[in-house]
Amino acid sequence: MLGQSDDAGACCPGLLTAPLDEDQAVELAKVFKALGDPVRLRLLSMIASRSGGEVCVCDLTPAFDLSQPTISHHLKLLRQAGLIDCERRGTWVYYWLVPETTDRLAGILTRPAGEPLPEGTAPAGAAS
Amino acid sequence: MLGQSDDAGACCPGLLTAPLDEDQAVELAKVFKALGDPVRLRLLSMIASRSGGEVCVCDLTPAFDLSQPTISHHLKLLRQAGLIDCERRGTWVYYWLVPETTDRLAGILTRPAGEPLPEGTAPAGAAS
DNA sequence: ATCTTGCATCGACAGCTATCAATACAGCCG
DNA sequence: CGGCTGTATTGATAGCTGTCGATGCAAGAT
Numbered sequence: 001m002l003g004q005s006d007d008a009g010a011c012c013p014g015l016l017t018a019p020l021d022e023d024q025a026v027e028l029a030k031v032f033k034a035l036g037d038p039v040r041l042r043l044l045s046m047i048a049s050r051s052g053g054e055v056c057v058c059d060l061t062p063a064f065d066l067s068q069p070t071i072s073h074h075l076k077l078l079r080q081a082g083l084i085d086c087e088r089r090g091t092w093v094y095y096w097l098v099p100e101t102t103d104r105l106a107g108i109l110t111r112p113a114g115e116p117l118p119e120g121t122a123p124a125g126a127a128s
Numbered sequence: 129m130l131g132q133s134d135d136a137g138a139c140c141p142g143l144l145t146a147p148l149d150e151d152q153a154v155e156l157a158k159v160f161k162a163l164g165d166p167v168r169l170r171l172l173s174m175i176a177s178r179s180g181g182e183v184c185v186c187d188l189t190p191a192f193d194l195s196q197p198t199i200s201h202h203l204k205l206l207r208q209a210g211l212i213d214c215e216r217r218g219t220w221v222y223y224w225l226v227p228e229t230t231d232r233l234a235g236i237l238t239r240p241a242g243e244p245l246p247e248g249t250a251p252a253g254a255a256s
Numbered sequence: 257a258t259c260t261t262g263c264a265t266c267g268a269c270a271g272c273t274a275t276c277a278a279t280a281c282a283g284c285c286g
Numbered sequence: 287c288g289g290c291t292g293t294a295t296t297g298a299t300a301g302c303t304g305t306c307g308a309t310g311c312a313a314g315a316t
Contacts, residue, residue, distance in 0.1 A: 015169070016176040016230060025166035025173075032169070036161030037304080038153035041143070045153075048144040048239075057263065070305055072264055091262055091313055102144060102237045109234040111176070111227055165274080185293065198275055200294055219283055219292055 034081035162209035
């Protein structure tokens with residue numbers, strides 16, 4: 001959902017250096033929207049911090065005061081955003097991080113070092 | 129809203145290396161939620177890519193097929209998320225990026241390079 | 257085959273959100 | 287002063303989203 005299709009040239013200049021076109025913005029927004037929920041952020045961090053690589057849903061669900069279908073729903077959204085992936089193994093389902101996606105986001109949010117900021121933060125240059 | 133107070137120790141280990149606690153997740157989610165809309169992403173990129181530092185609202189509004197109040201609303205959300213800031217100068221209002229916030233997000237999404245992805249199990253991220 | 261457990265899907269509902277038209281406010285100009 | 291322009295706020299509304307209980311499906315256990 002983010003860079004698995006033909007993103008020729010979309011390597012990562014994005015967001016902070018050039019205006020996004022609408023299609024790119026729509027795609028990116030899906031991923032950020034998936035991150036825009038505390039439950040999903042915690043799920044993602046629980047999954048990602050298992051550098052063992054994977055977590056069983058049965059380890060995730062009890063960490064929240066939410067019903068099992070709700071957790072399942074959030075996991076689905078994270079998966080549709082390309083942030084995680086999963087596999088059934090016997091009775092259990094295991095989830096793991098897709099680091100390419102988070103790497104991509106990090107790149108998109110990283111401002112090219114050489115960018116000369118006006119002066120701190122508030123460019124109150126034009127003093128009338 | 130994100131790191132302008134005392135985030136002692138919260139430098140950036142976040143998200144991918146250790147499970148987020150709920151308060152952190154709630155705070156972070158606000159920022160990601162602000163990014164979870166195509167219009168706001170385009171606004172942010174238009175503002176950020178002006179490394180001159182600032183953009184007049186009057187330059188932003190006509191770039192969208194949306195009413196002026198809607199654009200104003202989106203700008204307000206971006207500002208509340210700490211992603212941009214603004215200043216009135218005469219008749220016009222100018223917005224600029226708050227790079228600290230995007231830097232923080234980039235750091236949060238950046239996985240410590242040395243993290244050895246296991247491969248015995250499933251994470252067939254790119255290989256296979 | 258049947259029961260049991262783990263997870264996903266379905267349908268419903270409350271709360272939030274993006275959008276607009278109308279209006280208010282701030283500053284310039286005459 | 288009164289009018290004009292650029293932004294923000296308000297109020298209303300359609301659509302989306304997070305949540306749950308109920309149900310369905312997969313796979314191991316009996």
